[in-house]
Amino acid sequence: MSHGHLFSFGRGVFFLAPIFSNQDVLVMSFFSMKNRILPFLIISLILLFSSSSFAETTNSESFKQALELLQSKSYNKKGKAIEQLVITKDERVQPILEAMLKARLFYTKEDKITVIGKKHDDGFSLVSVLDQKDLGVLSKSKLKKIKVNNKLRGVLRASIATLSLSSPDADKRLSAVKQMLGKTNDTGIAFLKAHLKSEKDTAVREKIETLISINDLNSSDKAVKLAAIKTLFNDLNPETRNQLETLKDSDDAEIATASQNALKNIQKKLGFYEKVNTVFFGLSLGSVLVLAAIGLAITFGVMGVINMAHGELIMLGAYTTYVIQQIMPNHIGLSLVIAVPAAFIVSGSVGVLIERLVIRHLYGRPLETLLATFGISLILQQAIRSIFSPLNRAVETPSWMSGALEINPALALTYNRLYIIFFCLAVFAFLYLIIKRTSLGLSVQAVSQNRSMARAMGIRASRVDALTFGLGSGIAGIAGVALSQLTNVGPSMGQDYIIDSFMVVVFGGVGNLWGTLISGFTLGIANKFMEPWAGAVLAKILVLVFIILFIQKRPRGLFPKKGRAAES
Amino acid sequence: MNINFKKMLAGALMLSTSFVVTQAFAASHSKETIKVGVLHSLSGTMAISETTLKDTMLMLIEQQNKKGGLLGKQLEAVVVDPASDWPLFAEKTRELISKKKVDAIFGCWTSVSRKSVLPVIEELNGLMFYPVQYEGEESSKNIFYTGAAPNQQAIPAVNYLMDEIKVKRWVLAGTDYVYPRTTNKILKAYLLSKGVAEKDIMINYTPFGHSDWQSIVSDIKKFGSTGKKTAVVSTINGDANVPFYKELGNQGISSEDIPVVAFSVGEEELSGLDTKPLVGHLAAWNYFMSVESKENEEFIKTWQAFIKDKKRVTNDPMEAHVIGFKMWVKAVEKAGTTDTDKVIDAMIGIEVPNMTGGTAKMLKNHHITKPVLIGEIQEDGQFDVVWQTDGEVAGDAWSDFLPGSKDLISDWTAPIKCGNYNTKEKKCLATAK
Structure with a gap:
């Protein structure tokens, strides 16, 4: 080893010494509440080592050691192993940590080889971590998972964040900086400042500058503090708010007023975004209501059939999604797309069957229809219980539907809700076009307005009835696909939606699609605006009371049918 | 006339189906048997x-029969379906005791179903084992509570968050019914007593x-x-x-x-959902399927063989039933009879091994001792135990943190023989409600 190497090694040891000399202290500090500092110790270590060329062998030696340590049962030891791995600065490290976070890191029970596994039929296809060798597929029973707990997860995330700061991908760097928000100390800030010089992406730069400013709020220099308050005047991060909260009672009058003003401004903005958020929540609740109700708007609204099995048709759609996911477990996203037409066909054909076998004989006898369809709903529920078991089924959410679209720190729109709002509008448009633009739609309107006249004009009313009911039921199935992404898929899931669906249709005005759309969104938004001060339980009751009162005043809903048809 | 005929037909149909169900279990043993009622919604x-x-329960009874039954007689399961209908629980209890002459009932899940059974079981002097964690504030002479009382689940979980995770702000989120409301009342009183601000x-x-x-x-x-640091204590149900x-x-x-x-999320619930968003969240129970012990391993093996499903999970209320059943068997053997009063007296002090390597003991207040475990949810739907109490915790029927129940204790041995004895006034309040 050359002199230079010795020197750099010495420097490394010198900085390592305080950490490694006393294991107990390390473990304690590692897992104390201050473990936020750890990533920055790691960063400083990386900085030290990156400037000097660490001897290859020592590095791979410690890499190997760390891997062995990872297999230990103690979480403290695993934490140490992670730290050691990060220090090696080996390019294999990041995939290891990511796999560990996703519970995909194993070791073989037989030879104790650390491997990254990928789900494969009934086992895992494995790649050895050390030499990237493909080890083929092994069954789960031959593997031992390297488990993580919450504390380790925090450490892992922080470590990955620091590692990905040097990633060529700007998005990764951005999320790395976001990870550090509120978890910084002086070393970290110093590192970020250094990084800022080489950073080219403006979004990342901005984020880093905010972070530095938030840190400056703690500065002992008054001028720096004031400047930081000024730059953070419009910043919505909760960390900024918390810091300003402590500054507003500062002894220094200038700082106190400045931070009070900034706080006032931030609160105003927050209030605005909160309202926007509530509207979004309302729209998304509304879209669920509309989706659940729109099939009913056809069967109940247009045909006048009180179908108590409507919820179960939704449930069938959700179970269709589940079955299709079971058939193609490796294409979650695609399975969802296929499930939409499949659910339409399944629920639609069940609907046609119900109409042909039962409802057909009961037209014009609403009470009997209600009872019969209620019976059908129980039969369908119990059938599903017998076929699939009474337990709920797990329907997976594709990755593009989880997470949120972050507009700013105070406003984030969750993707699944966004998709469902758009999906709801698309389904509505589809249905609207069918009713208004196709010959089936024309016949449906004709039959619903005047059955005997329509028959006299040569329309086969009974066939139209069956198709209409099938259409409404099919739409219910599609709603089931959407709901499977939001809530449980179980035998009695339909029960949760049947009341709401009727509520929406009645409020909107029987027989009017637009009415259903508008009433669904209105009820959704009203519910969400009431929820914060009334609580979820009371909000629901209030909405129901409101509808009852409304129906007393306008028995035909928001948009009643007009003309002679209304009287029938 | 027509309606009456239909009603009769329906009644006859229902009768005959329930007859078939009970007959199916009765068929194999025509000799004198000891009957065990199973009162769970199907x-x-x-x-x-x-x-x-x-x-x-069916598995436990089958096992016991293989071992030669009880007091030389075979056990016979009488299964009824109260159909998640709370008043029906009371009716079915009456049917089990008066008509079917069962010697013990294992049943109920929700607190409201237990409350519905309570007056009937006291009136007919029956015997019931209740296997689910509940809100406490109750102790009946005729019910043995093998699930956790709040001090065996909620309070230790809060202690864990406070001491280990250093939680300072608390969200108590629950479903709107009796168990979460009472539990949260107790927890709030507890947190306030620990100096947490309103x-x-x-x-x-x-x-x-x-x-x-x-x-x-x-x-x-x-x-x-x-x-x-903020944490959510969830009594959100199902x-x-x-x-x-x-x-x-x-x-x-x-x-x-x-x-x-969470206090209501166990292995069974997790097996029906996509666990990805749950990983790392916690649950507090007295048993986890992942606990490594000889008893547990054996139990899982027999259970999966009995149910013919290698992937079937076990959970906390199942363990409670196993403990309750073993205790009942021991008590009947000790008393030498299935007579309710004698068995109730024999129950107290009975010890059986639990499945986490310790011992469960039936206490004077009809609750049992249990260890408290905190587990982190893993991606495979199992829990990884991150913390547990040093030994078993004795179940407390009346919470020490509520003003109304602070001074109450339950003691079903002589001379007190009371479910809600006020230690200050030294007298028994009216019969437990």
């Missing part, structure tokens, strides 16, 4: 949880099966963004949990930021 909303317990506690109730958690989760997020955890995940709240500790 249809309706609670079927999801209770069917498993019915199967557990403004650092947020309580929230939602209806059964609530599925739209957007605003509540966003409130929790806001509540947790003040820089103080189905509502899935959308709750999904929403947490989607709004970017991870288990490291705001951990959720």
Whole structure:
């Protein structure tokens, strides 16, 4: 080893010494509440080592050691192993940590080889971590998972964040900086400042500058503090708010007023975004209501059939999604797309069957229809219980539907809700076009307005009835696909939606699609605006009371049918 | 006339089906048997949880019969279906005791079903084992509570969060019914007594099966963004949990930021959902399937063989039933009879091994000793134990943190023989309600 190497090694040891000399202290500090500092110790270590060329062998030696340590049962030891791995600065490290976070890191029970596994039929296809060798597929029973707990997860995330700061991908760097928000100390800030010089992406730069400013709020220099308050005047991060909260009672009058003003401004903005958020929540609740109700708007609204099995048709759609996911477990996203037409066909054909076998004989006898369809709903529920078991089924959410679209720190729109709002509008448009633009739609309107006249004009009313009911039921199935992404898929899931669906249709005005759309969104938004001060339980009751009162005043809903048809 | 005929027909149909069901179990043993009532919903909303317990009981009875039965007689399961219908629980109890002449009943899940059974079982002097964690504030001479009381689940879980995770702000979220309301009342009183400020506690109730958690989760997020460590203590029941955890995940709240500790989420519930958004969140129970012990390994093996499903999970209420059943068998052997009063007296002090390597002991207040475990949810739907109490904790029927029940104790041995004895006034309040 050359002199230079010795020197750099010495420097490394010198900085390592305080950490490694006393294991107990390390473990304690590692897992104390201050473990936020750890990533920055790691960063400083990386900085030290990156400037000097660490001897290859020592590095791979410690890499190997760390891997062995990872297999230990103690979480403290695993934490140490992670730290050691990060220090090696080996390019294999990041995939290891990511796999560990996703519970995909194993070791073989037989030879104790650390491997990254990928789900494969009934086992895992494995790649050895050390030499990237493909080890083929092994069954789960031959593997031992390297488990993580919450504390380790925090450490892992922080470590990955620091590692990905040097990633060529700007998005990764951005999320790395976001990870550090509120978890910084002086070393970290110093590192970020250094990084800022080489950073080219403006979004990342901005984020880093905010972070530095938030840190400056703690500065002992008054001028720096004031400047930081000024730059953070419009910043919505909760960390900024918390810091300003402590500054507003500062002894220094200038700082106190400045931070009070900034706080006032931030609160105003927050209030605005909160309202926007509530509207979004309302729209998304509304879209669920509309989706659940729109099939009913056809069967109940247009045909006048009180179908108590409507919820179960939704449930069938959700179970269709589940079955299709079971058939193609490796294409979650695609399975969802296929499930939409499949659910339409399944629920639609069940609907046609119900109409042909039962409802057909009961037209014009609403009470009997209600009872019969209620019976059908129980039969369908119990059938599903017998076929699939009474337990709920797990329907997976594709990755593009989880997470949120972050507009700013105070406003984030969750993707699944966004998709469902758009999906709801698309389904509505589809249905609207069918009713208004196709010959089936024309016949449906004709039959619903005047059955005997329509028959006299040569329309086969009974066939139209069956198709209409099938259409409404099919739409219910599609709603089931959407709901499977939001809530449980179980035998009695339909029960949760049947009341709401009727509520929406009645409020909107029987027989009017637009009415259903508008009433669904209105009820959704009203519910969400009431929820914060009334609580979820009371909000629901209030909405129901409101509808009852409304129906007393306008028995035909928001948009009643007009003309002679209304009287029938 | 027509309607009457239909009614009669329906009645006859129902009778004959229930007849067939009970006959099926009775058929094999025509000799004198000891009858064990199994009162769990096999249809309706609670079927999801209770069917498993019915199967557990059938397995235990089959096992006991293989060992030669009890007092030289074979055991016979009498299974009825109260159909998640609370008043029906009372009717079925009456049927089990008066008509079917069962010697013990194992049953109920929800507190409201237990409350419905209570007056009937006291009136007819029956014997029931209740296997689910509950809110406490009750002790009946005729009921043995083998699930956890609040001090065996809720309070230790809060202690864990306070001492190990250093939680300073608390969200108590629950479904709107008796168990969460009482538990949260106890927890709030407890937190206040520990010096937590009123403004650092947020309580929230939602209806059964609530599925739209957007605003509540966003409130929790806001509540947790003040820089103080925040945790959610969840008594959210059943189905509502899935959308709750999904929403947490989607709004970017991870288990490291705001951990959720749940009292109603177990292995069985997890097997029916996509566990990705739940990983790292916590649950407090007295048993986890992942606990490594000889008893547990054996139990899992027999259970999976009995149910003919290698992937079937076990859970906490199942363990409670196993313990309750073993205790009952021991007590009957000790008393030498199935006579209710003698068995009740014999029950107290009985010890059987639990499945986490310790011992469960029946106490004077009809509750048992249990270890408390905190587990983190793993991706495979199992729990990884991260903390547990040093030994078993004795179940306390009346919470020490509520003003009304502070001075009450339950003691069913002579001379007190009372479910709600006031230690200050030294007298027994009226019969336990």
